[in-house]
Amino acid sequence: xxxxxxxxxxxxxxxxxxxxxxxxxxxxxxxxxxxxxxxxxxxxxxxxxxxxxxxxxxxxxxxxxxxxxxxxxxxxxxxxxxxxxxxxxxxxxxxxxxxxxxxxxxxxxxxxxxxxxxxxxxxxxxxxxxxxxxxxxxxxxxxxxxxxxxxxxxxxxxxxxxxxxxxxxxxxxxxxxxxxxxxxxxxxxxxxxxxxxxxxxxxxxxxxxxxxxxxxxxxxxxxxxxxxxxxxxxxxxxxxxxxxxxxxxxxxxxxxxxxxxxxxxxxxxxxxxxxxxxxxxxxxxxxxxxxxxxxxxxxxxxxxxxxxxxxxxxxxxxxxxxxxxxxxxxxxx
Amino acid sequence: xxxxxxxxxxxxxxxxxxxxxxxxxxxxxxxxxxxxxxxxxxxxxxxxxxxxxxxxxxxxxxxxxxxxxxxxxxxxxxxxxxxxxxxxxxxxxxxxxxxxxxxxxxxxxxxxxxxxxxxxxx
Numbered sequence: 001x002x003x004x005x006x007x008x009x010x011x012x013x014x015x016x017x018x019x020x021x022x023x024x025x026x027x028x029x030x031x032x033x034x035x036x037x038x039x040x041x042x043x044x045x046x047x048x049x050x051x052x053x054x055x056x057x058x059x060x061x062x063x064x065x066x067x068x069x070x071x072x073x074x075x076x077x078x079x080x081x082x083x084x085x086x087x088x089x090x091x092x093x094x095x096x097x098x099x100x101x102x103x104x105x106x107x108x109x110x111x112x113x114x115x116x117x118x119x120x121x122x123x124x125x126x127x128x129x130x131x132x133x134x135x136x137x138x139x140x141x142x143x144x145x146x147x148x149x150x151x152x153x154x155x156x157x158x159x160x161x162x163x164x165x166x167x168x169x170x171x172x173x174x175x176x177x178x179x180x181x182x183x184x185x186x187x188x189x190x191x192x193x194x195x196x197x198x199x200x201x202x203x204x205x206x207x208x209x210x211x212x213x214x215x216x217x218x219x220x221x222x223x224x225x226x227x228x229x230x231x232x233x234x235x236x237x238x239x240x241x242x243x244x245x246x247x248x249x250x251x252x253x254x255x256x257x258x259x260x261x262x263x264x265x266x267x268x269x270x271x272x273x274x275x276x277x278x279x280x281x282x283x284x285x286x287x288x289x290x291x292x293x294x295x296x297x298x299x300x301x302x303x304x305x306x307x308x309x310x311x312x313x314x315x316x317x318x319x320x321x322x323x324x325x326x327x328x329x330x331x332x333x
Numbered sequence: 334x335x336x337x338x339x340x341x342x343x344x345x346x347x348x349x350x351x352x353x354x355x356x357x358x359x360x361x362x363x364x365x366x367x368x369x370x371x372x373x374x375x376x377x378x379x380x381x382x383x384x385x386x387x388x389x390x391x392x393x394x395x396x397x398x399x400x401x402x403x404x405x406x407x408x409x410x411x412x413x414x415x416x417x418x419x420x421x422x423x424x425x426x427x428x429x430x431x432x433x434x435x436x437x438x439x440x441x442x443x444x445x446x447x448x449x450x451x452x453x454x455x
Contacts, residue, residue, distance in 0.1 A: 008336040009343065017340070021347045025355065071359075074368045079376040080388065095352035102348040112348070113341040120415060121345075142378050143389040154397055157404040164411045171418035232379060237363045241356050304454040307400075311452045315407070315443070319436060322414070326421065326429050 005114060021112070024101060032247040033063040039292045046296040073236035078141065081233065085139035090234070090241035093132025096125045097248040104255050105180045107265040107276035118179040119171070122256060123164050126211075129245065130156045133220070136242065137230035148229025151303065152213065152220030158310040159210035159217075165318035166203040169325040170260055173197070183264035194261040199321045201261050203314050208253050210310070213246070214291055216298035219306060254287040255280075262287075399451055410439055 004013050037052065037060065044051025052059035077086055103118040105111035115121060130153050137149020170193050171177060174185040186192055194201045210217040221229045231242040258264055262283045265276030301309075378385040417424070417432055446452055 005337055005340045007340075009339055013340070014343065017344050018347050021344065021351055025351055071363050072366055074370065075360075075363070076371065076375055078378045079373070080378050080385075091353060091356045094356050095349065098352040098355075099345070099348050102345045113344040114337075115341045115345075138390070140378075141389050143380065146389045146393075150393060150397055154400050158400060161404065161407045161411070164408070165414070168411070168414050168418050171415065172421055175419060175422050177415065177419060227379075227381075236367060237360055241359075307452065307454045311403075311443075312447065316440075319440065322418075323433065323436070326432070329421070330426060330429055 017112075021102075024112070025098065028098070028101065028248055028251055029244075031251050032244055033067065035247050035250060035288060036066075036243075037063045039295070042289070042292050043296050046293075067240065070237055070240040075236045075238060076233075078233050080141040082139040082141065085135050086233075087238075089132050089136035089139055090238045090245075091132075092135055093129050093245045094241050094248070096128040096132075097245045097252060100125050100252050101248075101255075103179060104252065105183065105259060105264065106255070106280050108180065108183075110277060111180065114178070114180060117177045119167065119177045119182070119260075122179075122252075123160075123167075126249070126252070127156075127160055129249070132245070133230050136234070140230075140233035142233050144227050145230050145232045148220050148232070152230055155210055155213070155217065155220060155303075155306060158307060159207045159314075162203050162310060162314035162318045163207035163211060165315065165322065166200040166207065167260060168318075168322045169197045169200045172322070172325050172329060179259050179264075183259055183266065186263045187266045192261060192263045197261070197321070197325070199317060203318050203321070204257065204261065206309075207314060208257065209291070209294065210306070212249055212253055212291070214250075215295040216301050217306060218300055219303055250288060250291060251284075254284045254291070257287050258283045396454065403446065403451075406439070406442065410436075 004016055007013055040062070041051040041059070052062040055061040055065045077083055100122045102113045103115060103121050105114070105118075133152045133156070134149045137145040137152070140146070170182060173193070173196065174182050176182065176185075182193075189196065209215075213220045231239055234242060258280060264283075265280045267274060267276070267279050378389075380386075413435065414432070417428060421428065
């Protein structure tokens with residue numbers, strides 16, 4: 001992709017971009033299907049169950065069957081709902097989740113848009129999903145839906161601040177917002193930002209779990225008290241799009257963590273002969289596994305604990321990290 | 334350089350278009366496959382099996398509003414921090430002190446909110 005970006009725009013190049021974007025969409029959809037399958041399998045194994053094992057060999061086609069089932073389900077819009085907003089909400093939630101992948105570099109050659117403010121683009125666009133969540137919850141005119149949406153919004157905006165503050169340390173060390181520059185800086189330093197910026201890494205991981213609404217921060221779904229939160233009135237494929245958004249975000253967030261903290265596509269232990277894309281996939285897979293693992297391990301925390309952790313612990317720590325990084329940088333320059 | 338710029342934002346536009354096309358396309362296609370048979374009972378709002386009473390578009394706890402305001406303040410702060418962090422190498426010690434003062438003012442605000450028990454949730 002890199003060489004096509006430098007050429008002046010022509011119809012051929014435009015079609016190549018479009019084709020590559022469609023290919024990425026296909027990969028992401030495939031990832032989502034098998035991420036859901038492996039999540040159920042891993043949770044099953046961790047709880048000494050078998051997990052899905054009926055559809056296809058080892059249950060491999062379980063999620064494929066689920067997608068077709070959802071496609072054939074009747075689409076129910078409640079009488080009291082705000083119909084226009086009810087229809088728009090899943091689209092509003094899904095679009096940013098895919099749009100953020102436009103700036104994600106998978107290797108130095110396999111990337112899409114290489115814009116100067118890539119990291120800022122990611123963080124700005126990803127925060128738009130909260131509008132989809134709140135629209136969906138409010139438009140349903142359902143008490144569980146509204147409580148779930150309000151909680152979700154409060155949680156997502158509260159944890160967005162530590163998330164964006166934690167990466168400032170990395171920007172200070174790199175001097176650039178471009179995601180490719182950030183990976184190259186890690187290569188030239190010879191150490192991942194996960195170690196060079198350890199406090200930022202910990203804050204980022206915690207805040208990203210809350211942004212994704214995964215355990216132990218799955219308050220916006222809270223099956224046992226809110227049924228399923230903001231999408232309780234959704235059925236069929238509209239529900240599927242909320243589900244899809246959640247898993248596309250897992251893909252995007254795991255990719256972003258890999259790029260920012262785990263050296264992106266750079267090889268480990270000097271194993272240069274393995275292509276960069278495989279390293280990227282391995283590191284990303286490890287983070288996705290970590291997220292599923294926590295799902296089996298951690299209980300859900302209460303909302304007051306959630307707010308306290310975000311505002312009283314993570315934000316002061318993130319601010320402190322910025323200043324320690326800036327002062328250390330000035331002292332050793 | 335200009336070509337690079339145009340190409341990058343063309344890609345962003347393609348992603349935006351695809352992101353809208355997928356849900357719209359899938360839902361339109363699904364209309365051909367799925368049944369459509371709404372009844373009054375089916376279109377009732379779900380409320381744990383009870384008959385729903387009233388609307389759920391009610392006034393909400395003001396707590397959420399205060400957190401939203403705090404979010405705006407701190408999010409704007411990060412918008413100032415990003416360019417500072419990018420240009421830090423060229424700015425040097427003076428910018429560090431200036432940013433320390435800027436953050437200190439915001440931290441005072443956070444401490445004030447903390448003391449006023451705005452950050453408590455109960």
